[in-house]
Every structure is written in structure tokens, then in C-alpha cells.
Amino acid sequence: MAVVQVPALPAAVAAKALVGQPPPRKLTKEELIRTHKTHLKKQDLSPDEARPVKQPVLSEAYPASTKSIRDVEFMPLSELRVETHHRGRGVIVKVISPPYIGAGAVSIVEDGFGNVDKLAIYNQPDSSILSAVPEGCVVAVKEPYYKHNGAEHDYMICVDHPSDVVLLRFADPLIPEQLRLGPLLKSADEWRAAGDTAFIEKDLPTAVFCYTEALETSEDEKFKAPVFTKRAGTNLLLGRYDAAMADALASRTGGPGDWKAYYNAGRAAYGLCQYAASRTHLEQALELSSGSSSSGSGGIRKEHERCLARLREEEHGDYDFPAMAASLSPTAVHLDRGSFLRRTRVDSSPHHGRGLFATQAIAAGELVFVEKATLMPNQYEPSRASAALYAMTVRQLCDNPSLAQSVLTLYAGDGVAGSRTGAEDTIIDGRPVVDVFLVEGIRTKNCFSAPLSTVEDTRPAAPPGHMAKGLWAHASHMNHSCVPNTMRSFLGDMLVSRATRDIAAGEEVFQQYVPVKSLVNLRNAEYKAGWGFECGCTLCSGERKSPAANLDRRREVLIAVEKACNKRGPGAGDKGIVPNAVIRNIDRLAQKLEDLHEPEVYDGLPRLTLIYPCNWLVGAHRGRKNHAKVLKYGLRVLRNFGFRVPLEEGSAWEPRDMYTRPGDVSLMTIHVVAALRKMAEAHQALGQSVMAARCTEAAEFGFLMVTGFKNDPSIIEP
Numbered sequence: 001m002a003v004v005q006v007p008a009l010p011a012a013v014a015a016k017a018l019v020g021q022p023p024p025r026k027l028t029k030e031e032l033i034r035t036h037k038t039h040l041k042k043q044d045l046s047p048d049e050a051r052p053v054k055q056p057v058l059s060e061a062y063p064a065s066t067k068s069i070r071d072v073e074f075m076p077l078s079e080l081r082v083e084t085h086h087r088g089r090g091v092i093v094k095v096i097s098p099p100y101i102g103a104g105a106v107s108i109v110e111d112g113f114g115n116v117d118k119l120a121i122y123n124q125p126d127s128s129i130l131s132a133v134p135e136g137c138v139v140a141v142k143e144p145y146y147k148h149n150g151a152e153h154d155y156m157i158c159v160d161h162p163s164d165v166v167l168l169r170f171a172d173p174l175i176p177e178q179l180r181l182g183p184l185l186k187s188a189d190e191w192r193a194a195g196d197t198a199f200i201e202k203d204l205p206t207a208v209f210c211y212t213e214a215l216e217t218s219e220d221e222k223f224k225a226p227v228f229t230k231r232a233g234t235n236l237l238l239g240r241y242d243a244a245m246a247d248a249l250a251s252r253t254g255g256p257g258d259w260k261a262y263y264n265a266g267r268a269a270y271g272l273c274q275y276a277a278s279r280t281h282l283e284q285a286l287e288l289s290s291g292s293s294s295s296g297s298g299g300i301r302k303e304h305e306r307c308l309a310r311l312r313e314e315e316h317g318d319y320d321f322p323a324m325a326a327s328l329s330p331t332a333v334h335l336d337r338g339s340f341l342r343r344t345r346v347d348s349s350p351h352h353g354r355g356l357f358a359t360q361a362i363a364a365g366e367l368v369f370v371e372k373a374t375l376m377p378n379q380y381e382p383s384r385a386s387a388a389l390y391a392m393t394v395r396q397l398c399d400n401p402s403l404a405q406s407v408l409t410l411y412a413g414d415g416v417a418g419s420r421t422g423a424e425d426t427i428i429d430g431r432p433v434v435d436v437f438l439v440e441g442i443r444t445k446n447c448f449s450a451p452l453s454t455v456e457d458t459r460p461a462a463p464p465g466h467m468a469k470g471l472w473a474h475a476s477h478m479n480h481s482c483v484p485n486t487m488r489s490f491l492g493d494m495l496v497s498r499a500t501r502d503i504a505a506g507e508e509v510f511q512q513y514v515p516v517k518s519l520v521n522l523r524n525a526e527y528k529a530g531w532g533f534e535c536g537c538t539l540c541s542g543e544r545k546s547p548a549a550n551l552d553r554r555r556e557v558l559i560a561v562e563k564a565c566n567k568r569g570p571g572a573g574d575k576g577i578v579p580n581a582v583i584r585n586i587d588r589l590a591q592k593l594e595d596l597h598e599p600e601v602y603d604g605l606p607r608l609t610l611i612y613p614c615n616w617l618v619g620a621h622r623g624r625k626n627h628a629k630v631l632k633y634g635l636r637v638l639r640n641f642g643f644r645v646p647l648e649e650g651s652a653w654e655p656r657d658m659y660t661r662p663g664d665v666s667l668m669t670i671h672v673v674a675a676l677r678k679m680a681e682a683h684q685a686l687g688q689s690v691m692a693a694r695c696t697e698a699a700e701f702g703f704l705m706v707t708g709f710k711n712d713p714s715i716i717e718p
């Protein structure tokens, strides 16, 4: 899936001069068809080419139409104006060519006055025949956007929002006389048979279309019930669970044969992750099937058990994480598991809009929540991950309108894309209103990058950067803190959030949006650019109290430290024996940096710029087997992450307790685990096996927070 960049600059400039004007010259029908045929020929030559995604450019955002086709004034194609959104108006056109499928479906169309033009329909779900409109179909485009396409005399109606185009039934009275074909098939029986044929040929969108025509044509309830069942089954296969549920319930006749209706409804509810509703339907199916001669009860029982397992996960957060991890592969990332969310709730936050709050006390290391992705394609190729998530979101919102309540209500920024019409979760002309620019705004503000498994991602040999992008609607309500009280990890499409310190009931839970940069100004510039906010966490507001001159000086010394450390290659401290003179130099620079941290500002606060040199010194002393120094700098690493540890040599302390202090301002990362492991090794080498065991225990506990489930932290060793 490639991303299409639009528009090219010269086209935009040319188009500007024509804004609001009729095109000076339009291509004739013959010219349009001739060019179209050359595109179709190319398509035939490479039919399996990956279909690109036209990702919206947010600066060009315009709202989806919220008008019904019954309320717009239809206009001839000849009245279209360039680069204009024809608000309050619409066009009805017949498709007179096969579609050319690229980033969208491009067809040649004709109106009732004999005018011909080009129509590009983007962002349609594959489950709709509008994703490749067949020749002969008649469509209505609401509030069309007419654009200059770049080449000379090349204009087209561009439908970005999937709900802006409506496929008209052949008998729709809106269709002008000149475009009318009359019904293709005469009877409901014929439509049902056509649906069956399409189903057998695996053309499921067409099967749904034919079954719909059969249902619209017939008045006979006895005829309709089995057709509803067929359409329910087809919609289930298409993943259109809302429609499948409605069809399943509509197929009931009041007899014992209704077990099938409840079974389908149960499966549809399961597909929507509505497990309580699924259980209710499946139990009705079980009851009816036990009294009938049907052979379906085995299948129902199996579904029922699956459903009960999901409900247990939702209630108790009881997951077999190792089994989940073992079942993962790049083609099997969607785990069949429920979400455990009841320890947190959404409420208004003093930091921004809504936030997530603990409904009960949660101890350090415990699960805060586990959430199955609302949407996550298994696309780990970095250049395609965003486009894949965007395309999946649009498709799912079209296919399952009930998703709008959890997705389209998410924060989308304060720009044009963030503005809403209020019609986000309404159905107009039988289609849910889906605004692609709003979807993209939501995607950019809420998506997370997710490795296939965080635990595997911590291995030194893990390939870098292979992340899918996904949306987790509950987690999306979390605000950012640079010193958060939770940590997220991933197992396939499951997001695991664990407490990094004790959390009180009612406390807001935070997460880090991205790994924090050590300099306060740099990291806040990143938040501003990506999410439009400046962080007011205890660390950021504390650090802002440092005199500006000190902040600047710190940046300079940090650059010098990094340069000196990297001279021997990044991570050189961990590789081989580093000469004493080099160690002394880094130590001197680290001291200089430490002196630039005012004790009154940094009492209890992390000193992020000091982590890098201290970590380096741990590695360098480890290479020289200077165990006492490993312990000295290991403690400094922990202190600079904000953990309260004694820095005086030989002081007694309990490593496992460093996590559990409420209100601490500390930052948990994999580097904390690594430092503890190296300290355990040093203690062991010094014959201090009790402290070695305690550091190991603390490292394992930290690793649980980092990876989401207990595993062996020795995998992080190079």
C-alpha cells in the first residue's frame, strides 16, 4: 500500500487562477473515454499491483456533507465550477465506463443532460460496490468538489468522504428519465438467486446488493426471513457486524428455528467486542437449539465458551501472557482476547480535556488496563503503517457505524480537522457520515506505534523501527507526562498498561507519548509540534525554574559529553576496556553537568541529561571489572531517573522499594532494568549475594512493567 501525495504544486497554482470559474475548456466524451481506456489497458497489464491509499492533506480539509440526497438541489455537470465545493447542491450521474482502480475508483460519468465528466471516488470500503462502481450504476454525489487534476483540461469530481456518494437503486425516482434503465431483474426471487450466484462466486459486496434488492422488492415476510439470514451471513463474512446483527435479528420468525438468528447475532456482537450482548444472544440460541432438531448446538456452545472467556478477561484481567506471546506472528497479530478496563474511567482532566483516572488503588507493577486495539492493521513496514491505519479506520467506520461512538469522539486537534459538524455518528441516506479529514486528525493525535511484541523488541538483535500503528480508544484518553505513573507495552494488538508506582484511587493516570528528550525545551518543542501542548508535569515545570543560562550551558555540556562518549562509538563503554584517561574525561564532564543542576530545583526530580554519561560510566567500569564503580554509577543512573536511592557508598537499601513510593517523580525505562542487572552482577562479583539477589528481583520487577508480563530480563544483555 503506497501513499499518494497530492496535489503537485504547479497544478495547485494553475487551479488557483480558476477557482470558482467554469473550466475554460472541457474534454469531450470521446476524449475522456479514449484516455480512460489507456489507463484501463495499463491496469489490465498489472492487475495485482498494490493499491495505493490517498491519505488526506489536513491543510485542505473540508467537511463531509451532512445533507440528505432528498435535500440537495441537483445541478447539471456543466454548472460545476473549478476548485469549488458546491454546497447545498448535488449531481446525479450514470457510470458509463468500467472503473480504473488506483488510489480510488475513477470512472467516466454522464448526467441526464448528456454532459460527461470524470468521477473519482476515494476511501470506499472493499465491502461496498462503490469501491469499484460497475458500469451502468447511477450514483448521487452530494455537495460535489470539482477539482483541476493537473494536466491540461483535466478536471474531475473528487469524492473524498465516503458518505458523500450514494448508490441509487435502479428504481429510485430521483433518477432522471434519460438515465433510467428500469429494474435489471424483475422479481425478488431473481434478485435472491443473483445474490446466491454472487455469493458462490465470492463476490460478497454484490451478493449483499442483490439480497438488498430482493428484500426491497418483496412484501412477503416468509420470503424475507431466509434472505435476511443469507445477508446476515454475508455481512458477517465481510466484517460488517452492525449490519449482520440487524439482519440476524430481522430474520427471526418466532419459531425454534430462530436459534440461527440468535447465533448470528451472537457472532456479530462478538465481532464488535460486545461480549455481554454476545453471551445473551448465544444463550438464547442454545436454549432454542436444545429444543429443536438442529445440529447447530455444538457450534453455538463453542462460541458461548469463547465469549465467557472474553468476559472473564474483561472482569478479572486474567491473561495467559506467555501463551499470547507464543501465538504471535506478523500475520497473526490480532489476539482473540477481551479488554480489561474497569480499573480506569474517562473524566475531565485539569491538564487537558478528558483524561483517564484510576477507579481503585493500583499498586506499582499491577495492571492498570489491558486493551485490545480498536483498530490496528498488521502492517509493520514503517513507510506504510500510517496509511494502512488511516485506510482501515475509514473502512471500519463505513462498515460498522457503531464504531463512531468510540473513534470519532476522540480528540482531533484544534485545527480544521478537529472541527466537527455534530453529524459524526449519524446515518444519512443509509450511510454513516465519515469525514476523512476528521479521521486523519484523530489518527495523528491518538495513534501509537506498536512492535509485534515489546518483550521481543527489547532484545539487542531486534530489527529497529518495525512498528505497526494502531488506535486504542480507551488509552487515547490518557494525557502525557514526562514522569508518568504507567508504562505501556504491546503483545500483538493488545496494549498492556502497568503502574510504575503506587496509584491512588481517583488519581489521573498518565503515559509518555514518546520517549522523553533530556532537555526540557527540546522535548516540549516536540510535544507542541506533534500534539499542540506544552507539558506541565512536575519535571517540566520544575526544570523551567532553572535559570535560562544554566539550561543553555547544560545543552552545551551535554553535546560535549555525547561527543566524547561517542568517540569510541555509541555504547563504547560496554565494549572492551576503555582507557582510564577517557573515563576521567567523561567523569569530569558528568561532574560539570551535575554542577549545572541546582539542588533546590532538582531535589527529588530526575536529571535526564546525566543519564547518558552515568550509563556510559557503568559500562566502562564494567568492562574494567571495577565492580565498586559499577555500583557507584549504577546508583547514579537510578537517581538521575528520579528514584530515591542512597548515593553514599555502602549505604544499606532495598532496591525493590524504589518503585513503590507514591508521588515520586521518577521515570521508568528499560535502562533502569539494565542498570539494576549490572549492579546485581557487580554485587555478585564482590561476594554480596543478598544485594545481588535484591537487585535482580528489582530488575525483574522493572522488566515486568517494561514488557507487560514477566519474562527473563537477561535477554536485554548484548
Ligand SMILES: C[S@@+](CC[C@H](N)C(=O)[O-])C[C@H]1O[C@@H](n2cnc3c(N)ncnc32)[C@H](O)[C@@H]1O
Pocket: 349, 351, 352, 353, 354, 355, 410, 411, 413, 445, 446, 476, 477, 478, 479, 480, 481, 530, 531, 532, 533, 534, 535, 536, 537
Ligand atoms: C490523545 S489526546 C489525550 C486526551 C485528550 N486530553 C482528550 O481530551 O481527549 C492528546 C491530546 O491531549 C492533550 N494533552 C495531552 N497531554 C497533555 C498535557 N500534559 N498537557 C496539556 N495537554 C495535553 C494535547 O492536546 C494532545 O494533543
